[in-house]
Amino acid sequence: MILPLNIAALPLPKTLATTTIQHDFPNVLSDVYSGNVPAENIWLSFCKKGEHSVHSKLAASLHDTDRERVVLSGSSTVSLDRQNQYKYRARWGFTSSTVISPSLIVADPAHSNEQQPHQITAFAISSSPDLIATGLADGTLSLYRRPPVPQPRTPYPSLPVHSTTPLATGTAHKSTISALQFMRCSQGGMIVASAGADFAVHLTPVHEDVSTAPLAPTSSFTAHTRPVTALAPLAFHPSALLSGARDGALRLWDTYSGAQAGAWEAGADVGALIEDGRVTWAALADGHAEAFDIRARGAVARFRAGDAALSAIDVCVTGRNVVAGGEDGVVAVFDVRTMGQGSSEGGAPTLARWQRTGGVVEGVAFASGSKIVIGGADGLPYVIRFGEEFGVDADLVFGDVEAVRGMHVDGKDVWLAGDGGVLRKYEL
Structure with a gap:
């Protein structure tokens, strides 16, 4: 027996933010780490329907003293931190999201x-x-x-x-x-x-x-x-x-x-x-x-x-x-x-x-x-x-x-x- 249909209105959907990043950014970081290029930019964006978007460029370069680490620098409100080979933590303002390649x-x-x-x-x-x-x-x-x-x-x-x-x-x-x-x-x-x-x-x-x-x-x-x-x-x-x-x-x-x-x-x-x-x-x-x-x-x-x-x-x-x-x-x-x-x-x-x-x-x-x-x-x-x-x-x-x-x-x-x-x- 089929249960009756629910005809009540569904709750309005919550709007969630979207994080986007240059899709080949691991290749950029790899080139910088291996010394193929001294520095390179990658882009990172955050958007949410109905709100202002945030678009930023981060400069990738080797750390001055720790040559096993790539530093990503850019805006004071936007950052990208490495967690492991495939995971990074993107932050903008007080919001953050994990980025997985x-x-x-x-x-x-x-x-x-x-x-x-x-x-x-x-x-x-x-x-x-x-x-x-x-x-x-x-x-x-x-x-x-x-x-x-x-x-x-x-x-x-x-x-x-x-x-x-x-x-x-x-x-x-x-x-x-x-x-x-x-x-x-x-x-x-x-x-x-x-x-x-x-x-x-x-x-x-x-x-x-x-x-x-x-x-x-x-x-x-x-x-x-x-x-x-x-x-x-x-x-x-x-x-x-x-x-x-x-x-x-x-x-x-x-x-x-x-x-x-x-x-x-x-x-x-x-x-x-x-x-x-x-x-x-x-x-x-x-x-x-x-x-x-x-x-x-x-x-x-x-x-x-x-x-x-x-x-x-x-x-x-x-x-x-x-x-x-x-x-x-x-x-x-x-x-x-x-x-x-x-x-x-x-x-x-x-x-x-x-x-x-x-x-x-x-x-x-x-x-x-x-x-x-x-x-x-x-x-x-x-x-x-x-x-x-x-x-x-x-x-x-x-x-x-x-x-x-x-x-x-x-x-x-x-x-x-x-x-x-x-x-x-x-x-x-």
Whole structure:
């Protein structure tokens, strides 16, 4: 039985400040430290909607006596202090934020040319074996060996770019790949499930010796009538795969038999899916989040989560909190375990609601340590500190005018990809 909708107005989102920094500043500091240049400037900016922005240049040079330290000098109200090889503390006035640069950048030269980059629209990470699957806007699916994070050899390492080529590649879809998932197949191997704007879901086997065969789908599901936007493997059965699309439908597929096992109508077009072992949450275009219990064959909860179409959703490991982001740039966290308590409308209590630049939210994910990672079309990914003390915990240094299109978070490890055709790994 679906709970009643909460029709009460959502609280106004809190506006948070944004810290931006020259995306290749680690290279500048590395050049200064190694003596390649005597000094160089980097820029640092702080802005908040409705308030005056702060833009500053910091001069990087070696310390006069301690030649193992790079000094950053500039405005008396703006500073940048090194915490470790990848973390810096940016301060302006009485406000501060941690700035984290990537600890690994995975770049395929064929896709990451700065003049003509290939947009990575979806990717997936496998830890056993260590593989990365990427999907491009032109429908290309590629598999790469996941490289280890290099150990920095200096206090000021340059951006750690790992140049690589695909183990295997192929044209999986006729147009944009919108979602990717690694799954185990019946023979004990692996498959890559892919969804696309061509209305299709494909299953592509990953061979033991990946490089011996080109990637080619062996099964396809084509019942959706609009672009497929999301995939969610289901914990209760290793062969169960749920898909959501802009036709407002959820479809359950048995990847072993290649048959459709069920179909449901969502309340609106589906923007994203996430499964927590109990229910599957769908982010919908009407601003609602809807929970489906596939074993019970239907929706079990629905609540208003935003004023605009939802484009991203995640649930914490306990299943208690859901975070959702929308096309208006607003992100909110809800306590779904107390839905309906103290509210005749049956809504989920809003624990926090905020926004920064207004760009479309492309991904949200809970991380360890009561943190939430957010990335979007503005290309300014960041981390929220959620709990007793709420606020921006860190800003992740991304590309140069490059949107975030995909996200994978595992504990303190964060992977992001986007319009520049590279993957970046961060350590929170």
